[in-house]
Amino acid sequence: MAIRMPGIPLDVPNSAKWRSRMSEQAVQKINTWIGDGTLSRTAGEAIMQWLDDPACAAFAGAILTLIDAGNTGELEEAFGTSIAFGTGGMRSPMGPGPNRFNTITVGRAAQGLARYVSGMGDGDEPAGDEPSGEGPDGRDRRAGGSGPDGWHNRGSGGRAGASVVVAWDTRHNSETFAKETARVLATNGIPVLIFDGYRSTPALSFAVRELGAAAGVVISASHNPPGDNGFKVYGPDGGQVVAPRDEAITRGMRRAGEIRRIPFDEGVERGLIRKIDPQVDARYVSVLADLSLGGARDVRVVYTPLHGVGMTSVAKALVQLGYRDVHYVDEQVAPDGAFPTLEGGIANPEKPAAFQLGIQKAAETEADLVLASDPDADRIGCALPLPDRGWEAAPEDLVLNGHQIGALLCHYILSRKQAAGTLPSRGLFCKTAVTSDLAALIARSCGLEVVDDLPVGFKHVGAEIERMPEGTTFVFGTEESHGYLADARIRDKEAATGILLAEYAAWLKRDNRTLRDELDDIYRAYGYFREVQRSVALPGAEGARRIEDIMAALRAAPPEHIGGRAVCRMIDRLSGLARDLRTGTAHPVASERVNILVFTLSEAGHTRVIVRPSGTEPTIKYYVSASSVDMGGTRISIDNLAASMLTEMIDLCEGM
Structure with missing residues (x-):
C-alpha cells in the first residue's frame, strides 16, 4: 500500500538518475546551510544519512524536493531531532525524517518494543533475520517468560504468552503502519494478534487483557490534525505504558540497529501474525453494555463518530443497550482520515466547531442530546439544548466542557449505585491534576477514596488502577480532555462511557427535567465551578527553548497576583515543593515529578x-479553574474572574 503523506506531493520524481543529480546539489546546499547557520549540523547529518541509507530510498524524492525548495524550516523540524514518547505515546506529522511519522520511525518503535517484550538487555543485539520464537539465549519468547517487571505474564489469562495485540484507526496510512509494526514484531519472534479492520483504542486495551497478551499497540494520533499519526503502547494490564517502560522503549528505538521485516502475508502464513477472533469484539461490546445502571431508554440521541471508529464501539453499544431513537450524522459516519466535514480537519469533540453537523441534526430531529467521539473513540463530547432557545444557539453555548461531563457522569454513577446498594465500601475515584475538583468533591461526599493529583494523561489513571490495594474497587476516572472510564476491565478512557449521559437524560426526562437542570443542582450542592483553558503554540526548536524559558521564569519569579487576586501558593510538581508566597515557607508535596506549575488563589x-x-504538541498550556460556594449572584462574576485570570497569565508569560 502506498504511503500518503499529507502536505507532500505524491508525484515527486524519484528515478535513480534524478536522485543522483539532485543529491549532488543537495550536498552543496546542506553544507552551505550548515555553514551559515540556516540548518543545524545535526539535521544536515541526519538528512545525509537518510539519503544514503537504502532502507530510506522511498523517501529520497520527498527529501530532495524539500531541499530543492529551500524548505529549511521543515528540514530542521524533521531531521534536527528524533521522535520520542510523550503524554500520548509517539505522535508526529507524517513525512520523511527521524522526527516524523513514517515506516522507518514506526519500525524503530516496533523494534524497541520487541527488545523490551523479549526481555533483552540494553546492550544486546536484536534478533536475527529468522522470525522464529527462539531468542539468542535459546529461550522460546512465545512461551511467556519473565521479562522486565514480569512484562510477559501479567495479562489476564496468559493464553497468548508474549504476544502483542495491534490495532489501528481510520487515519491515513494507519493500516499500513499497523502492518509494518506487525512485520517487525514477527521478525523478532514476537507473535502478533491483529484486528481485521479499524478498532477503537479502548477496544485494544480490552483485547490485551482479554487475550493475556504481553503488550498492545494502536496506530492513532487521536484528535490531532489529519496529517499526523501516532504509535501508542499498552502494557499487559491493558494500560498505556508509563515511566520507566516508555523510556526503556525509547532507548530500544535508539539502539534498534537494522530493522528487519518479513512480508506481512508470510507472517500470516507462518502463524506469526494471526487475526483476532470476532468473539473478542462481542465480549468487548458486552462490557460496554454492562456500563448501564438502569433501563431508562426514552431519549432521542444524535451520535456522530466524526469519521472515526466509533461505529464499531459506541454505536454498537447503543444498539445492544436498546436505544431505539438514535440518529446518526450521515455525512460523518463513513471513515475518512481527512475528516473532510470538520473545520481544519480537526475531529476533536472538545471543540464546539466539531458539533456543527450534529447540532443541525439535533435541531431537525428535536433530539435531547448530541454525542460525538474522536477518531479512535476514546474521547466523548456532548451538546445539550438550552432551556429558552433549544438548539438555536452557537455551538459554544450548547457544548459541555470536559469538566462538566465528568461531574455529571460521576454524580450519576455514584448516586445510582448508592440507591441500588452497589457502591463499593472501598471505592476508588481518580482524576488528573488539571481536571476540575468538582467531581472529586462528589466522590468524597459518597465516601470514595480520591486520587486527585495525577499527571496529565489518562494513562496515569490506568496506572493508578493497577496500583490499587487488594479489596479496593475502581469506580470512576475522569480527565478534562473528555476522557472517562467506569469499568476496570478497560484501562484507557472509553468514549462509550458517554452513553451513560443518554441514560441519565432518559431518567431525568421522566420527571420533566434535563441534564442542564441536573448540572445546576450539582453546582448548588457543591459550589459553582468555571474552567477555561488555552494552548499557545510555540513550534520548532526555538519554540521549545521559549517554553523552557517561560517555565524557568515562573519558577524564579512567580506572580504575586492573578486576575486581581493574591496568589497563595505555587506548587512545583517537578521539584515536589509547595511554596507559600505570603510567608516564603516551602514544604514537600507527594506527587509524581512532572513539569507542572500550580498557582492557587484560594486556601x-x-x-x-x-x-x-x-507532552504531544509544541505548545504551552494554561488551565484556569475558578469557583464559589454561592452560585446565586456569583456565576457571572466567577466566569469573568476565570477569563481575566487566563488572559492575565498568558500576557504575563508572553512578556517573560
Whole structure:
C-alpha cells in the first residue's frame, strides 16, 4: 500500500538518475546551510544519512524536493531531532525524517518494543533475520517468560504468552503502519494478534487483557490534525505504558540497529501474525453494555463518530443497550482520515466547531442530546439544548466542557449505585491534576477514596488502577480532555462511557427535567465551578527553548497576583515543593515529578492557574479553574474572574 503523506506531493520524481543529480546539489546546499547557520549540523547529518541509507530510498524524492525548495524550516523540524514518547505515546506529522511519522520511525518503535517484550538487555543485539520464537539465549519468547517487571505474564489469562495485540484507526496510512509494526514484531519472534479492520483504542486495551497478551499497540494520533499519526503502547494490564517502560522503549528505538521485516502475508502464513477472533469484539461490546445502571431508554440521541471508529464501539453499544431513537450524522459516519466535514480537519469533540453537523441534526430531529467521539473513540463530547432557545444557539453555548461531563457522569454513577446498594465500601475515584475538583468533591461526599493529583494523561489513571490495594474497587476516572472510564476491565478512557449521559437524560426526562437542570443542582450542592483553558503554540526548536524559558521564569519569579487576586501558593510538581508566597515557607508535596506549575488563589485550591508544556504538541498550556460556594449572584462574576485570570497569565508569560 502506498504511503500518503499529507502536505507532500505524491508525484515527486524519484528515478535513480534524478536522485543522483539532485543529491549532488543537495550536498552543496546542506553544507552551505550548515555553514551559515540556516540548518543545524545535526539535521544536515541526519538528512545525509537518510539519503544514503537504502532502507530510506522511498523517501529520497520527498527529501530532495524539500531541499530543492529551500524548505529549511521543515528540514530542521524533521531531521534536527528524533521522535520520542510523550503524554500520548509517539505522535508526529507524517513525512520523511527521524522526527516524523513514517515506516522507518514506526519500525524503530516496533523494534524497541520487541527488545523490551523479549526481555533483552540494553546492550544486546536484536534478533536475527529468522522470525522464529527462539531468542539468542535459546529461550522460546512465545512461551511467556519473565521479562522486565514480569512484562510477559501479567495479562489476564496468559493464553497468548508474549504476544502483542495491534490495532489501528481510520487515519491515513494507519493500516499500513499497523502492518509494518506487525512485520517487525514477527521478525523478532514476537507473535502478533491483529484486528481485521479499524478498532477503537479502548477496544485494544480490552483485547490485551482479554487475550493475556504481553503488550498492545494502536496506530492513532487521536484528535490531532489529519496529517499526523501516532504509535501508542499498552502494557499487559491493558494500560498505556508509563515511566520507566516508555523510556526503556525509547532507548530500544535508539539502539534498534537494522530493522528487519518479513512480508506481512508470510507472517500470516507462518502463524506469526494471526487475526483476532470476532468473539473478542462481542465480549468487548458486552462490557460496554454492562456500563448501564438502569433501563431508562426514552431519549432521542444524535451520535456522530466524526469519521472515526466509533461505529464499531459506541454505536454498537447503543444498539445492544436498546436505544431505539438514535440518529446518526450521515455525512460523518463513513471513515475518512481527512475528516473532510470538520473545520481544519480537526475531529476533536472538545471543540464546539466539531458539533456543527450534529447540532443541525439535533435541531431537525428535536433530539435531547448530541454525542460525538474522536477518531479512535476514546474521547466523548456532548451538546445539550438550552432551556429558552433549544438548539438555536452557537455551538459554544450548547457544548459541555470536559469538566462538566465528568461531574455529571460521576454524580450519576455514584448516586445510582448508592440507591441500588452497589457502591463499593472501598471505592476508588481518580482524576488528573488539571481536571476540575468538582467531581472529586462528589466522590468524597459518597465516601470514595480520591486520587486527585495525577499527571496529565489518562494513562496515569490506568496506572493508578493497577496500583490499587487488594479489596479496593475502581469506580470512576475522569480527565478534562473528555476522557472517562467506569469499568476496570478497560484501562484507557472509553468514549462509550458517554452513553451513560443518554441514560441519565432518559431518567431525568421522566420527571420533566434535563441534564442542564441536573448540572445546576450539582453546582448548588457543591459550589459553582468555571474552567477555561488555552494552548499557545510555540513550534520548532526555538519554540521549545521559549517554553523552557517561560517555565524557568515562573519558577524564579512567580506572580504575586492573578486576575486581581493574591496568589497563595505555587506548587512545583517537578521539584515536589509547595511554596507559600505570603510567608516564603516551602514544604514537600507527594506527587509524581512532572513539569507542572500550580498557582492557587484560594486556601482550598479550587481557584487556581496551572501551566505546563504539552507532552504531544509544541505548545504551552494554561488551565484556569475558578469557583464559589454561592452560585446565586456569583456565576457571572466567577466566569469573568476565570477569563481575566487566563488572559492575565498568558500576557504575563508572553512578556517573560
